[in-house]
Amino acid sequence: MSRIRVYTVPGCPFCERLKKFLKEKGIDFEEREAPPYSEVWEEMVQKTGSGAVPQVLVDDKPLGGYLDVVFLEASGKLYQLMKPDEKTEGAEELFDVIILGAGPAGLSAAIYTARKLMKTLVISKNIGGQITWTFDIENYPGFSQVNAAELIEKFRSHVERYGVTLEVGKEVISADLTGRVKRVVLEDGRSFYGKTLIIATGSRHKVLNVPGEKELVGRGLSYCSTCDAPLFADSRVAVVGGGNSALEAVLDLAPIAEKLYLISLTPLTADPLLQEKVKALKKPVDMYLKYKTVRIIGDSEVRGIEIMSLDDGSTKVLDVDGVFVEIGLMPNSALFVDVLATNERGEIIIDEQCRTGVAGVFACGDVTHVPFKQIVVAAGEGAKAALAAYHYLMNRR
Structure with missing residues (x-):
């Protein structure tokens, strides 16, 4: 077994990384703290030729710092130097x-x-x-x-x-x-x-974390209107969200969906230009602002969405064939x-x-x-x- 000495300075992040690295590899070492210009620091400079920490000595031969040790580990040579009596066929590629x-x-x-x-x-x-x-x-x-x-x-x-x-x-x-x-x-x-x-x-995707959501992904519930909007032609669809992605989903769906609902926890936060475009649609969008989504309804596919008013706590079920969750990434x-x-x-x-x-x-x-x-x-x-x-x-x- 080689004798390994590590020179460190308190608070040095690379010193901490090196110590953790050696411990993970099961390599025993002696640590010596070497504050700049101290007696131990002078010893380190004399033995290693460097004033930077950390520094590693193996049997009084300088090995280098943290990055040098990592490179030796990657090349399979670290154990040869530090544990010459042990097999090295397990070294990483x-x-x-x-x-x-x-x-x-x-x-x-x-x-x-x-x-x-x-x-x-x-x-x-x-x-x-x-x-x-x-x-x-x-x-x-x-x-x-x-x-x-x-x-x-x-x-x-x-x-x-x-x-x-x-x-x-x-x-x-x-x-x-x-x-x-x-x-x-x-x-x-x-x-x-x-x-x-x-x-x-x-x-x-940010998720709603409500009952039925996970179970109905890909069965009427989607997180990407650009990907899946064409699948909902002539359908009743709810979009959950009040930001840019939600209103962009409404604009994607408007030309093909039979009926559109928009459900948002807050008043609309999307860019004013997007809000104007949605308001100008020939097909009106029923908006439920300050409403929380309670659950997605359906067995093998989406059949509805239950929402709750944040103002009075009343609940409502909307009959829909699809739900787009557009609350961000x-x-x-x-x-x-x-x-x-x-x-x-x-x-x-x-x-x-x-x-x-x-x-x-x-x-x-x-x-x-x-x-x-x-x-x-x-x-x-x-x-x-x-x-x-x-x-x-x-x-x-």
Whole structure:
């Protein structure tokens, strides 16, 4: 067993990361606090040649700092140095790219990175992303209409043709984006390493959390009027929400629906221009403002919606064939907001090449600030991110 000494300073975030990293790997070490210009700091400078913390010594030989240790772990050399008597065949692989998310953006990125012969790992809680929340999809290129499950399967089989490594069903709980090697940790404790990282974690619809909602998704209840409005021709439809997305859904549905209802917890908050357009519709929209949705009614399909007045508590049941929940989206960016630039909605800000501002880290799809949250847009952004990651690796020194 090698003798390992770690020089640290209280309050140093990279020192804390290094200690946590070594503990997770079961590597014992001696910690020495080295405040600047102290006797211990002078010792550290003499032994390692560096005044920056943290610093690691292995048998009195300088190993470097936190990022150096992570790189050695990714290349499989860390155990050889720190635990030379133990087997090292379990050392993690180093991927050219790790893609977080397996919706249209993530899977499109995987196809392009694989075709560039980049060693690719895709990590995702599921395959399909938001597509799994809908039933039929219209006007995706090549299909006038396609079943969502069928499109997801086509995406998956296309990716698997190229031998891409898939880790599905596990959630990423932490990610180190700095340094030449990126590290992600799964909920089961495993770590993966990549030279580049593409964030394609998408967004999630805000839900009502009322009885019947979950059970009737894809059976008359939808979260995307752009995707599903054509399926409700000559139907009675309720739209839940009072913001821009809700009024845009009303405008999508107005030309085809038989009857439209708008239900909102508050007075309308949408842009005045959208409100004027809705008011100018030839087909009147029955508005229930300051009403709460109580439940979605139906067995195998939507048959109605129960609402309650916030003013007097009275309830009402509207007979409808469809319900569109349009109360907004939330980007799945919580892991990255402390490191990457985001807008007021939490969407990751990127440039025209899907770069985030952190070297080697790219983002694409609905998790970004790019407008028009559509499947075809996400797929195109995924291709862009993959090509940008490839060019980054080719030009890196």
